[in-house]
Structures are given as C-alpha cells and as structure tokens.
Amino acid sequence: MPRPAAVTPERIRSAVLSMLAEAGDAEPPTGERFRRIVSVRKLRARLGAGDPATLARVLNRF
Template structure:
C-alpha cells in the first residue's frame, strides 16, 4: 500500500513556479537552466520536507547494507 503524498501536486506546482519567478526566469530556455533553478533538494527544503534520507551520515559501504529497501 502506497503512503499518502506529503504535499499536493498543486502545492508542488506553486512552489516550482515561485522558484522560477524568484530566479527571474518564468520559462527557462533549457532543461539545464530549469534543473539549476529547481532541484529536488531545494524544492523539498522549500516545502518543509528536508533533505532526502542520507542514512545518517554513515559510509557508503555501510549504507549499501543498512539502507536497502526490502
């Protein structure tokens, strides 16, 4: 069973449009420009979701073992 979304699609759209407006680029000319303005990490921070999980700063070798989805 999938978990419910933390925010609605409309909230995400509003946040993305606000980020573009703040950058002065309401219609970026390239995908690279869009990705520079709107990253997942920036969007999550703006919506209050924080950074994606990083397994609490453990090493990559340990991360592979402890952060797998089973």
C-alpha cells in the same frame, strides 16, 4: 489506513513556479537552466516535507 500525502502535486507546482519567478528569467528556462533553479533538494527544503522519489516524479512531468 494510509497516511495522507504531505505534499500534493498542486503544492509542488506552486513551489516550482514561485522558484522560477524568483530566478527572474525573462524567458522560459531551458532544461539545463530549469535544473539549476529547481532541484529535488531545493524543492524539498522549500516545502519542508516530501519523499524525494515522489518529488522527482512530479518534477519530471514539467
């Protein structure tokens, strides 16, 4: 029986949106700015769990 995922796509999306809100940009960030604000390493640290490959796949959908 497989283990349930430690981090769901909804939790990842919520964390990314809060990280962007904390950055305080007035307009939507460019791709370069987005990558400075949100990285797999920062996202994993914020969530406290998650496979880096899975987090990267979800981030690439943004």
